Structure formats: C-alpha cells, structure tokens
Amino acid sequence: MQTDKKPDVFMKTVVTFGDKPAPAMAQIALKRTAEEGKKDHPQASRVIEQDIYMDDICTSVMTEDEASLLTQDIDEVLSGGGFKVKEWISNAALRGKTSEANKEIRMVENQSDEKVLGTVWNQREDEFSYRVKPEVHPLMGAAQMWTKRKILSRIAGIFDPIGFAAAFLIKAKIGMQRLWEKGVGWDEELPVEVSSEWERLFQEMKTLNDVTFQRSLSPPQFQGNPMLCIFCDASEMAFGACVYLRWELGDNEYDVRFVAAKSRVAPLKRLTLPRLELQGAVMAARLYAAIKEEMTLDVDSVVFMTDSMIVSWLDPQSSQEIQVICFYKGE
Template structure:
C-alpha cells in the first residue's frame, strides 16, 4: 500500500552550507513513523473529496478498510457491482496509483482469504485455515518454537476465543518459567503443548455462517455476556433475531478474552474487569452493526459486580470506582442481569477449550437456550449486604456540631440560676417523651440528678462552642493542639482530662476532670459560685482553693479532697488573673493569693 501513495516530500542538502532542496518521493517510505498515517490519511482525504460523485465507495473507504484490504458487502449483486465500479474509479484518481482492483466474476466458488479467515461464497460461511507445519517428533520443543506456532493463530473477531485462551495460558506459563528462547520447555508445558498442537488442525472443521440475520425478522436485540475465572476473563456478544411468533435465534457476533495478570487479583475484581471488557467490546460492535436494536441486555455471573453498579461511586475504592464509572457511562441505557455460570457462554472463554470440544459446543455457537423463547426468564439479582461486599471505602462519620450559643446562657451571672433554667429545659424534653401523663414530672423542686444533668448539658454546650476542633481530634485519635498536655479523653459527650490516674483507685470524676474554656463568662460565673459556696474556714481551707487550682496538670496532685467531683478550666498561662474572679475570698488567704497570682485555669467540686 505504501508504494502506491504519491504524497511524500523531503527537504535535503549534502552539507550545512548547501542550499535546501525539495525532493518528492514517488512512494511513502517504509519504516518511517508517519507512513501508516500518511497512507490512511490519503484514503480518508480521497473519500471526503469524492463522496458526492462516488458515495458508496467513499463509505467503504471510511468504514470497511483494514490496512490495505477492503472488506465490505451489499444486500444485492447489483449493489455489490456498483460498489466495485466506484472503488475502481476512486483508485484511478491521481492521489493513488494502485493497480486496478479485480473482483471475481459473479458466483465464484473459490474460497477467499479474509483477515485470517476463509470465506466460502457458495455456502456463505467462514472457516479457519491450518497454518501450522507438521513438526518432526525429534525436534526440540523450545519457547521460541512454541511462540512461533501460537503467533500464527489470528482471530480478530473472537470466533475461536476459547482456543486462543488455551494458547495464551500456555504462553503465560512459559514466561513464568523464565526460560531462555532456545531452552527446552519443562515436562508440564511440553505435555500441554503437544495436546494443543495435536488438535490445532481440527480448527478447519469449524465453520461459522457469515450472515447473522434471518428472513422475516421483526426486531433485533443485542445480548452480551461477561464472566471470569481464576486464570482468565472474557466477554461475548450475540445478535438476537426475534420473529413474529415470539421465537428467536441467536448468532455469534464477537468475543474478547484476556488472561489474568500474574499479580494476584481477587475473583470479584476479575469479574469487574470482564464487565468492563464487555462494555468496551460493545462500544465497537454497535457502530459496526449500524442496526436499530430493540434492547441491549448485558449479563454478568457476579452478584458482587452487580451490587457495585448500584452503589454510589464515593463508597467504592479506587480500583472499583474507576471501572464502575466507565461501565455506567457507556451502558447507561443497557440492562444488566444476573446469569448462572452453566448458562453463561462467556464461562467457556474463561476456562479455555480445545478445538474438537469447541466445534461441538452448542452453547458457544448458539447462545443460551432460554433466550430462544418469547419471554426469557431473568433471575432476580440477590441482595449483597454491605458487610459482605468487598472494596467499599471505610466511611468515618465525623459529625461537625455547630451549636449556636443559647440566648439565656449569657444573660445571667449566677451559675446556679443557669443550672436551674437548663434543668427545666431538660425536664420539659423528658416530659414530652413520656406518653403516659402520669409519668411526667411536675414538681417545682429540682433533684440532685437533674441539677447534675443540667450542669453536664451546659458544659457540653461550652465544649462544642469553644473546643469542637479538639473533640474531633480526640475522636479521630489525632494529637490535640491546644490541650495536648492534658491528654484529653472523650467520655459520655464530655471532654475530660486523661493521664496516668486512670489506673488509680480514685473515683472516675476525680481521675478525669471535665475541661472547660477559660475565656467564656459561664466558666467565670461557675468559679465565682464555687468560691461563694465554699468560704475559707479553718476546716475547709483547701476546698476553697480547689476552685482556683492552676491549669498545669502537674498540680492536680495538690488537691487533697480527691473523692469529690472536679472540673478543670483550660486556659493559656496568665490568662485568668485576680480581677477575673472578684471577691473570691474576703480574707485573701495565702494559698488563694499564690494561686491566682500565677494566672492559671481552675477546677472545682459541685454537688
């Protein structure tokens, strides 16, 4: 083909000092990177320029050329002759100087070789030639000799895909054995090769009808199948001819197979690769057919793959997500169904089959029998629960709680009043949840449990307002920035001080004090309340100072009354001063003065 194209020009000079000369080659040069493009581009340009004068030939040039071979057809002999004459007219154009194409006379009975197949015009069937030489029994079987024979198998549309898979698996084993090219193969590979080589001549017994349609067909549909095994995966497409009485006949169109990679892939992943292979094969078959399809139905033998297709992409891991996205993109209008392995013709591809068995395999050549009926059954896709579905992303639910400060919280300076207001709110919520009116609490007095619940609720609100980032870090096991030295823990909705006291015999509230923000007015109101209720008397001196203890965790051991419940106020050094806690102690005892002068955060006991 390259020797027929008159388009190549070259800039040339003998030395840098010579002027440039423009030379034109008579043909496209073999071996140059642009040669295939130039040859094909010439044909495309010729088709574009002459489309108005020779439309049929232009269509053949654009759609039915493979390298330098034209493979086309027509519904009638007159149309075929017209295409032949138009092609001859195009070939005579000045862009090409190829020899005039000659076509056998009508009714020629000689077999014609077409892309690795032979076409018998009399019976209108394809059959496969025998390109294999008879090897002497004393010849040394090496990797080179096996590869040389296997490379002669050429099956562009996948008619003998199971045989090709068998040969591919043998090639993969030879590569895994890491043999030299002229090194004798091992016993296992030699046995497999002899078995395959003995049956390869039987490929000539396989014949396939060229025409995939029938007379009196009312509609067409495409059915594609995908399956995978531990060693290979494949896809297969049939054309379903549907008749007026509801019956149907299937004809093989194309198949594609791939050997599983050497690195280990799970069976669900291989099944997914098979579904993707079917999708890509379908993208090539539909434009080539140029037929109107009533429906396109795709079948997979994996319930896991079908479950992945129904999942949101953000819930799938990257390997699965990328392939499911491509499958959804190109099969959005197709219907995916489940099929069992015994009825799936693609299962034959995944396991490989020798020529003699393949020639007699009804399922391979005619498709599943249940599709020949008017209303074929469809198995219900089994539901796969998420806990059994692999390749799902681990979703970490981190709730970001944005709490707006309640209006009443900062309207009162008295912490006890805030405590009672919050207690009424919690009681109201509890009463609303009680279906029986007799179980609702209506007393004007607050119990100790209610007051403690209201206090915890106030502290939870404060923590989510000021320490929400620290809470998220603790929940996700990340180091805290502001209160890392306190080793915080999250328990029952409250952020508490951690540390080595966890192994002591102290009460839980004494070992893990609640952490409060130092800058909030409610914290300061709490400190003032604790000092007012715990005056400095001789027998309660240290209880006064428990409300103004330093934020330094090393000073927690100074608290003598460790059986009480303490709250730790968090703040940077020198943030809380004496002026922030006025009239804490009327006598300004030595301990209060020394603690407040250092400007640290506080802990206290409550009822």
C-alpha cells in the first residue's frame, strides 16, 4: 500500500440509477434540454416540457406527416442532452422514420394493447380501455372474509385519472362511506348482507373490461370547431360533473366525444340538496378550468348544464345566503 501517494479522484459522468436525488436530477436535465432546443425545434421542446410524465411522452397531432416530423425533432432535441428514446408507439404507421441521432429507435407497430400512463391503449382501434385484475373482483367463498381494509384495497386498485369509470366508482365510494358511518373496524368481518352487496358490486366491476373510449377527441370528418358541453348534478349521496365535445359532421349529424368526469361523495355532515347541487356546479367550473388549460383544441362555445333551480341561488335574498353564495360565485 502506497500511503504517501496522492489519492486518485474519480467522478461519475452519469446519474446513478437508484440514488434518491436521481429522479429530480433527471427531470431538471430534461427541462434544461428542452429549453436549449427551443430555438431550433420549438414544438418539440414544448412537447418535452408539457406532454411528458417522468419518462413517458404522450402527445398527438392531426396528421401522420406531422407525427413523423415531430418524432424526429424530439429525437434531435433529446439527443442534445444525452437522452435516447427507447421506442415510439403510434396508432398510425410512421413509415419507420427516425432521426440521424437515433437510428436505433424501434417503431412499435401492430401491437394490440399498450399501457399509457396507467391506462390501457388499444393501438389498432385507437381506444382506451380497462384491464381489471382478477384479484380486484374475487368470488365469495368459504375462506373469503370481507373487511373494510380489503374492500378499500380493491377500490384503490382501479386507476382512473380521466374519469372513465366515475359513474361506477362513486357507488363504491358511497358504500365505503356507509361503512364509516356504521363504525366498522378495519379488520372486522362484515355482516352477510353487507358482504353480498359488495360481492355484487365487484362482480359488476368485471364489465369494465368491456368499456372502451375513443382516444381522439375529434372524429375523422368534422366541420368547424366543436362545442364544449359540461354537465353537473347532485343527489343526497354524491355530486359530480362530466365534459363532452360535440362536433358537427354535416347533414344534421353530430359526433360526441367524452373528455373527462369527476365525482365525489356528499359529506357526512348533511347538506341540503340545493347546496349539494351548487357543489356540483363548483366541480364543473374547476373541471372546465383544468381542461381549458390543457386542451389545445379551439372551441366555438362552452355550455354549462345544470338544474335550473340552483341558478336562482346566485341571486341570494338573505345575509346568510350571501356568505354561502359568494364562495360559489367566486369559484
């Protein structure tokens, strides 16, 4: 051992996978790469900045030629920062075009299903769908004991950020709220009649495998810009909102595309039905604000639809009503 020798100095030139700061460092480097590529490839840089989640890029354009050019530009920008795209997946054949900087990129074609940010995407049909895991809807058996913990675990197993299954999941949320009201413990076995209700609900969950939604928000043939239609309503148990795009096709025909939906259970502290309907209106306004910020399509008009009776609440008569309504009008 040469104790009097000057120590050698080694330095890592890449981020070590598994280090705690590695995800943050990778994202910072990615944003910096997009910033540096803005001058030569502004659209590709915008996609990298806005349409990327961790290590997945998810974006869309109107034509195949635009898609081919955009993928090449993204490859060029990312290669400038030392990033490499593993593969491109598209609902249309991009003719195998890749940039000179990334000739080894694989163009994935003829693939039936692919996960896109947790949602199953059928590449051939260009549709979103569900794949409910078998353990999410187990059959009742002699050894099966239903508890609040197991039920919540199965409900949480359904990933639905857009709200495709909002109408179904709200039934499960209402059921969970009832268990809370009854004071049921986490590992306490549920009564037979309650367990039977949950068994039927989880059996219904199987039908989610047959539910599909078109990925594209625009039909193949349309005339002009669409109308954005936002619905909201409430009951004594829950309230929610959903958003659709209504396209004119010509010859007095129309096409409607689902955009997003949200639902929420009513609070345990009971509210009047008109106030719950106002909560639904607030949810609709928030959902519209989020969609307006993210959606790049131009719309001709925005129409909010709700129970006409609660609209009159926006003109309060008493001081107490003024305090409540001012909050909702502010939203």
